[in-house]
Amino acid sequence: MMDKTLPQFGPRESMEYDAVIVGGGPAGLSAAIRLKQRAASEGTEVSVCVLEKGSEIGAHILSGAVMDPIAMTELFPDWKSRGAPLDVEVTEDRFLFLTEKKAYKAPNRLLPECFQNHGNYVVSLGNVVRWLGAQAEELGVEIFAGFAAAEVLYNDDGSVKGVATGNMGINKLGEASANFQPGMELHAKYTLFAEGARGHLGKQVIQRFDLLKDRDAPTYAIGIKELWEIDPKMHQPGLVIHTAGWPLDSDTYGGSFLYHLDNNQVAVGYVVGLAYQNPYLSPFEEFQRYKTHPEIRKFFEGGRRLSYGARAIAAGGLQSLPKLVFPGGALIGCDAGFLNASRIKGSHAAIKSGMLAADATFDALRAARQSDELAAYPAAFKESWLHEELYRARNFKPWMAKGLGIGTLMVGIDQLVLRGKAPWTLRHRHADHECLKPAKESTPIVYPKPDGKLTFDRLSSVFISNTNHEEDQPAHLTLKSRTVPVDINLEKYAGPEQRYCPAGVYEFVRAENGRDLLQINAQNCLHCKTCDIKDPTQNIVWVTPEGSGGPCYPGM
């Protein structure tokens, strides 16, 4: 598409920066902030810009979230007086094992450390990120929201030169329309990729520089979340509930979170490991069904749902962490995969890794270096509390992949008895897309119909994610082969994309000639990246749509 339109418009314009940061989430903004803080305290200047594909900072951020303030305190020791929206301290932790009708509460003293949240805050990460964005702008960071980085640019020596934003105003046929605007090139001495889980450009950089060599395959989960306003009588600010068990079978890794914020709001969500095997499984419907459990339903009766969304979670941990640096840049936050899967906490890790990479970048810039490897960043990571934390947590996900029973037992031993210092490290053997079993070896799952009060269908859900894409543009869910969706996905796996996509983007329809056809409703996409991860033959490739397309989450 690029090649077809560009020549007639001549070369793209470019802008130069010391550091270009791709992605305005906690990782990217913290890196930008840290760069500016260092420059200010050392009396120099650095030019920093942040590209964010969402229409504003925070629009695409979706998280739980219970936040460990450790990294925030390092970034802004005075975050409280600056008004950071960390307002609700965790007051109570509950861990429930669900069966279809019953809930068993694990005694708190038996909970591994990773499920204890004393001193943490229940937040809307979207709001925290909006706040970080305002801090960054105040420090002079140039934030460009509504612009997706669509392409990595390379210098002649192979180092990363920067990124280019996508073209705007390309129609469905890939032609320039009347208000076409070519993309811009952003050149940088160092480019930091902070796109979150399964970054579109991060994936390309990882491949190009073979950053996963000798590491395990990255593994992911999908997290689906709703924000509710509930009956004040049921609301208990700071209450944090996690569940395992029903409705998932014991072979599938997953569980729920239910966090009480302030203003009678409750964040509720469901996480399903994408290494699941049954192609009939639908994370969306599992989530809807979960809410009907008596112990969960009670919170939502008489309440109303305010928002909905979904996002992939990078859950590979230390074993799957790629090499973090390459000539001209680095991966930070969940684009690399710094998430503690045992706590599903990644926001503190994102902030910390952003700060560490920023320190290395700043020191390199001061030494008049550019476009080389920021070796100081992985070195500093190794020495940090973050490494220690991820090391302790490294066996959680692989144990859980062995099923809930043995998983919980071994996690217990691992975390409680050995405090995460067990002498073993488990491996992730398979990438998530390799895990599906053929449909004929799997049992179809029948899910209950939504009632429109507590449980919903996909379309009414997508509606309140406020997602939107300019209609007249090529679909950003691209297929390597047009025939694979029907010939393999539908034939062999019963079309799993219809079920794992939380937005109903993929629909198999019967064409007039009686043939099956995959219809892609790209406009509904929530940018969760699940299809890019789980598609069994990796035929679906998620690329950036026109900037500012995608969800517009109100404080998720």
Place this chain on the structure above:
Amino acid sequence: MKVLVSVKRVVDHNVTVRVKADGSGVETANVKMSINPFDEIAVEAAVRLKEAGIATEVIAVSCGSSQSQETLRTALAIGADRGILVECEGELQPLAVAKLLKAIVEKEQPQLIIAGKQAIDDDCSQTGQMLAALCDLPQATFASKIEYQNNLLTVTREVDGGSETLELVPPAIVTTDLRLNEPRYVTLPSIVKAKKKPIDVIPANSLDVDIATNLEVLKVSEPPARKPGVKVGDVNALIQKLKSEVNVI
């Protein structure tokens, strides 16, 4: 010719608005706000006049809280030359906005004032018209085309079932309709440039204008939920349902 464009900060048109639990209004906390789409069209129209050598200066003005500066920055990125924020907290009703704009019009003496035909939040479609009355200026509302020649504005308006063409002697007021133009995509360099353009902040209370609200909002409620549809198997089933359940045939 100096052109003044009014721009309002409203809930983004992609956001599903949500009524506050107590029915007192619409939830705007943590909601994405943007420039009113009709005002974006107004700015685009003004900037095109400038690019055509007709307008000499394009001034964007917004009335509201300091956050409306973001909205002014959007106008500046599209190509307006400078911004004016008439700053005040609290609710502003169309009459108050029109009075504030009148004060700015008197100060700046523009030859053309372009406003949106309505703001998509309260859908009043009043401000432009009231401003015309207060300033005693000719107006052309719901414009789908603006031309200027020999000191005369020719404006085509959208009216029921067709269009109407008016001639106005500036200074005049035009409000924009959807078909007037399709606003450009702002570019990164224009955003960078917009950050350096000046915005004057004028406290509303320095303008000697009565902006008290004279309408009281009693209640805001959501539209009734749409009943779910049904799929019918064939034409016969449809006719059957129209007869027996809907009673329309």
